[in-house]
Amino acid sequence: xRSSSKSLWIDAFNxxxxxxxxxxxxxxxxxxxxxxxxxxxxxxxxxxxxxMDAILQPPSARxxxxxxxxxxxxxxxxxxxxxxxxxxxxxxxFISLILGTxxxxxxxxxxxxxxxxxxxxxxxxxxxxxxxLMILVKVIFDSVQLFENPELRxxxxxxxxxxxxxxxxxxxxxxxxxxxxxxxxxxxAARALGASQFWTVIKHVLPNILGPIIVLLSFxxxxxxxxxxxxxxxxxxxxxxxxxxxxxxxxxxxxIRSYPHVIISPGVALFIxxxxxxxxxxxxxxxxxxxxxxxx
Amino acid sequence: xxxxxxxxxxxxxxxDEEVWEQDLKERLFAKIPLFIFSLLMFTxxxxxxxxxxxxxxxxxxxxxxxxxxxxxxxSRHLTLYVFKRLGEAVLTLFIIASLTFLLLRIMPGGxxxxxxxxxxxxxxxxxAKYNLNAxxxxxxFDYLKGLSRGYLGESYKYIGRGVTDIIMEALPVSFQxxxxxxxxxxxxxxxxxxxxxxxxxxxxxxxxxxxxxxxxALPSFLVxxxxxxxxxxxxxxxxxxxxxxxxxxILPVLTLGLRPVAVIARLTRxxxxxxxxxxxxxxxxxxxxxxxxxLYKHVLKNSLIPVLTFSGPLAxxxxxxxxxxxxxxxIPGIGKHFVESVTNRDYPLILGVTLVFSFLLVLANxxxxxxxxxxxxxxxxx
Numbered sequence: 001x002r003s004s005s006k007s008l009w010i011d012a013f014n015x016x017x018x019x020x021x022x023x024x025x026x027x028x029x030x031x032x033x034x035x036x037x038x039x040x041x042x043x044x045x046x047x048x049x050x051x052m053d054a055i056l057q058p059p060s061a062r063x064x065x066x067x068x069x070x071x072x073x074x075x076x077x078x079x080x081x082x083x084x085x086x087x088x089x090x091x092x093x094f095i096s097l098i099l100g101t102x103x104x105x106x107x108x109x110x111x112x113x114x115x116x117x118x119x120x121x122x123x124x125x126x127x128x129x130x131x132x133l134m135i136l137v138k139v140i141f142d143s144v145q146l147f148e149n150p151e152l153r154x155x156x157x158x159x160x161x162x163x164x165x166x167x168x169x170x171x172x173x174x175x176x177x178x179x180x181x182x183x184x185x186x187x188x189a190a191r192a193l194g195a196s197q198f199w200t201v202i203k204h205v206l207p208n209i210l211g212p213i214i215v216l217l218s219f220x221x222x223x224x225x226x227x228x229x230x231x232x233x234x235x236x237x238x239x240x241x242x243x244x245x246x247x248x249x250x251x252x253x254x255x256i257r258s259y260p261h262v263i264i265s266p267g268v269a270l271f272i273x274x275x276x277x278x279x280x281x282x283x284x285x286x287x288x289x290x291x292x293x294x295x296x
Numbered sequence: 297x298x299x300x301x302x303x304x305x306x307x308x309x310x311x312d313e314e315v316w317e318q319d320l321k322e323r324l325f326a327k328i329p330l331f332i333f334s335l336l337m338f339t340x341x342x343x344x345x346x347x348x349x350x351x352x353x354x355x356x357x358x359x360x361x362x363x364x365x366x367x368x369x370x371s372r373h374l375t376l377y378v379f380k381r382l383g384e385a386v387l388t389l390f391i392i393a394s395l396t397f398l399l400l401r402i403m404p405g406g407x408x409x410x411x412x413x414x415x416x417x418x419x420x421x422x423x424a425k426y427n428l429n430a431x432x433x434x435x436x437f438d439y440l441k442g443l444s445r446g447y448l449g450e451s452y453k454y455i456g457r458g459v460t461d462i463i464m465e466a467l468p469v470s471f472q473x474x475x476x477x478x479x480x481x482x483x484x485x486x487x488x489x490x491x492x493x494x495x496x497x498x499x500x501x502x503x504x505x506x507x508x509x510x511x512x513a514l515p516s517f518l519v520x521x522x523x524x525x526x527x528x529x530x531x532x533x534x535x536x537x538x539x540x541x542x543x544x545x546i547l548p549v550l551t552l553g554l555r556p557v558a559v560i561a562r563l564t565r566x567x568x569x570x571x572x573x574x575x576x577x578x579x580x581x582x583x584x585x586x587x588x589x590x591l592y593k594h595v596l597k598n599s600l601i602p603v604l605t606f607s608g609p610l611a612x613x614x615x616x617x618x619x620x621x622x623x624x625x626x627i628p629g630i631g632k633h634f635v636e637s638v639t640n641r642d643y644p645l646i647l648g649v650t651l652v653f654s655f656l657l658v659l660a661n662x663x664x665x666x667x668x669x670x671x672x673x674x675x676x677x678x
Contacts, residue, residue, distance in 0.1 A: 130609075140399055274515070278509060
């Protein structure tokens with residue numbers, strides 16, 4: 001049993017390995033994660049250090065990507081932007097994973113009236129357009145400050161806003177999967193052998209629905225990064241001096257005519273990251289759950 | 297009927313004639329959607345070119361679409377379903393309105409907090425004017441009472457202007473922008489996807505998918521500035537902002553439409569590839585049907601369902617205006633109002649716009665659900 005379930009994952013990984021675009025993307029994403037983790041060590045200057053003698057400089061030997069309107073080094077800001085954007089993307093995906101899985105499992109496992117009620121609630125939440133809901137939640141969390149540290153403060157409300165919206169689609173998928181899996185004979189067998197409900201779900205149901213969840217997560221990370229930059233761009237997300245790719249793009253958009261380099265570097269970074277996540281997601285979907293091909 | 301002119305061979309019409317007559321009727325009926333479609337496209341083209349659309353044409357469009365919709369709903373026995381869904385929609389909107397109202401009021405800080413605090417008497421006067429000093433439940437019931445009469449309140453920021461007023465002024469602009477982008481998305485995305493799939497693994501397929509992948513990876517706040525740099529500053533062909541005429545529409549519509557075009561193309565391609573391998577397509581081909589007929593009639597209709605699922609939320613999001621694009625191109629649409637109302641804490645405006653957005657989404661989803669039945673008659677709605 002164990003060896004066969006293991007080889008299932010090895011199979012999937014082998015399928016993924018054959019997909020060149022996905023493997024290159026995986027490499028890019030790992031590099032981006034390293035950059036994000038070691039931003040402090042890699043970046044040539046602190047992200048908010050101003051060089052008053054060099055304002056809006058084009059790329060040069062001193063500032064590889066140039067400087068912005070306050071004389072801050074753009075390379076450092078893009079690197080710190082990677083840190084913020086990746087953190088938002090990955091953390092929100094995990095928060096929504098936890099919320100969505102719990103909700104979906106409860107709804108699917110218990111079924112009946114519980115299921116009907118919980119799904120009704122989801123329907124109402126999904127009747128509010130994503131961006132609108134996100135902005136509303138963000139505003140509400142902005143006014144309730146949990147932390148003293150300004151960086152954490154800036155991060156928490158956007159994290160909460162994004163994950164409180166993101167878990168909904170996960171909950172739907174998890175519920176659907178649980179509904180299918182719980183009718184299968186191995187679940188029945190586990191129950192017949194006297195396994196508790198909790199144990200059955202953890203040990204037998206969850207491992208069997210992991211595939212679609214991983215695929216969905218791999219698509220949620222880039223969309224969260226994108227949503228964060230959207231919010232920052234319209235001035236409702238992170239605020240300068242903090243740096244994310246959306247914040248940088250928003251600053252760059254103000255002076256595109258005379259200083260296009262300010263928007264180009266964060267734009268290219270964001271584009272590469274989005275493309276990498278997309279190809280990785282496509283590869284994961286083909287490897288783990290080919291049935292989903294037409295729907296995501 | 298048609299026998300008078302034809303020398304009758306026998307009293308009863310021959311089977312051939314009957315078939316032919318039925319065929320003619322069917323062909324005439326088949327022309328109706330085409331006629332309506334061309335009329336709609338004509339209207340869209342007129343409005344895009346910046347001409348004033350005569351009221352009669354608008355009414356004709358509206359009545360035709362509504363008539364077709366009604367015939368469709370009734371002929372497929374969906375009337376009850378539609379009413380049920382509309383009732384649910386009212387309930388949903390009521391819950392959304394209540395939740396948003398309560399959350400906004402519970403939130404610390406008020407709409408009239410300024411960096412420099414207002415004198416307490418002034419603040420008290422303002423709060424009295426907007427009924428903000430009453431107990432929460434009184435405010436809530438007052439709000440609901442207004443809502444049931446279709447009154448959304450008065451904006452805090454634009455003093456003396458009703459929220460309904462502001463929305464009615466801004467929504468058509470966003471609607472226009474969204475409508476053109478949506479048309480672009482369907483007219484470009486679906487054929488692109490079908491074409492790429494029919495030339496699977498060819499150079500064209502790779503090129504189309506490269507474009508589509510880049511399109512989904514490029515956020516609109518990058519596309520907008522790039523287009524502005526190219527078409528406004530380098531080539532000097534198009535204006536960079538505002539919403540005053542056809543030449544002003546092109547860039548925002550392209551920016552807003554690019555991502556949907558790319559996503560729809562990808563979705564269509566994936567599903568067409570799936571359907572193309574199925575047995576009934578092999579049958580259709582082996583019957584000797586022309587490749588074009590197979591592709592556009594048999595394959596396409598069966599592979600559009602996931603596209604349809606995606607279109608509901610997409611249409612609602614796009615029609616209600618993109619916040620980013622209205623900001624970049626300085627378009628006086630409803631998205632801009634929403635973002636501003638949030639920053640200003642203009643509660644009635646936030647509530648009003650949220651309700652309008654939610655209504656559009658609910659409506660779009662209903663229409664999509666009804667269309668499922670057309671694309672796949674096996675689907676039963678209840």
